[in-house]
Amino acid sequence: MRALRSGHISFGLVTLPVQLFAATEEHGPGFHQVHASDGARIRHxxxxxxxxxxxxxxxxxxxxxxxxxxxxxxxxxxxxxxxxPTRKTVEVLGFISERDVDPVLYAKPYWVGAAGEAGQRPYALLVEALARHGTVAVAKVTLRTRERLAVLRPRHGMLVLHTLLWPEEIREPGDLSSASPVTDRELELAELLMDQLVGVDIADLHDEYAAALEQLVDAKHSGGLLAEPEEPVPVMDLMAALEASMRSASDRPTGSS
Structure with a gap:
């Protein structure tokens, strides 16, 4: 991996040289913008x-x-x-429980690596201290031309810097909650259904968009048609839907997700 930037992490009087690396890469469908009438590329x-x-x-x-x-x-x-100051230094402001960071604030993750021999020991110290303390470090960092809020957290013996949105960047949704009452029996069945559906391994899940796009391209090329996915039917009888879901979940093979 190529380092996106080099700098330092500063917490208290401890400073360690680090490098940041992109932790993610998006796999898009590879579309081009074209003129609909003749398929010629559109250039900006x-x-x-x-x-x-x-x-x-x-x-x-x-x-x-x-x-x-x-x-x-x-x-x-x-x-x-x-x-x-944050243009060259990831400035640690303090340490809080990860539970105190609203997940809606999370933006983009970066791997953090120690730079050079001088960074090895303080890097290992910060990773182990965060893991033992059970907290994340709240920090400020400048990436490209913007100063961002961020958290540093340990992951498999390494540091992850996760940029956050500033609180003022979160849109206020108003009240989208439902005032509709639910019964104890409905809650009981919903919890039982959740127990039946445990065991999803996220590492085994994959984006199926590319395969669906390939089917669409093949159909378009051959002049065929693809069946439209069925629209979900809104639940009218909540108890009946929960009971049917329980029966369906109990029929699944053991270990299926």
Whole structure:
């Protein structure tokens, strides 16, 4: 893996050199934008509105609109001297229980590796201390041109830095809860059904979109038609649906998920 950035983790007076690596990669369907009538590729060009000409990437900068309407042009070298301590250091602010981090805040994970011999021992110390203490480290980090909130947590003897959304970036949903009452018997059956359906191994699950897309492409190419998936029918009798689900779950082979 190629390091995305190098820097330091600082907690108290302890500083360790680290490198960050992308922990995930998205597997998209590989679509291209094309002209619907003839299938020709659609190209997006960067055009200067003032000069009405295509601009090479080397001439593109960042623009910030000042309160008086003026545009301040910022180059990459300007942002490289941004006066933020977190531009070079993952600044640990404190330690909290992972249960205190609302899962809706989680954004993107990065593997963290110790950089050089000097980082090995403090890295091992932080991993082991977090694991034994049962907490995560809340930190700030600057990635690309943005300062982000993050948590550091141990995973299989390694550190993971997980960026978080800022609380103000979460949309307030209003009240989407249901005021409909449920009975004790319905709750009992729902819990029994959950017990019947335990044992899902996430590592065994795979994205089936590519296979479905291949079927669609084959059908389109051959002029055939694909059957539409059936729309789920809303539950009218909740107790009957729970009881039928229990019977179906009990008929599954042992160990199936």
């Amino acid at each position: 060009r960067r055009v200067c509105e003032l000069e009405d000409r295509e601009v090479p990437r080397s001439e593109i900068a960042h623009g910030w609109e000042a309160p008086d309407g003026r545009t301040v042009v910022l180059l990459d070298e300007d942002l490289a001297v941004l006066p933020l």
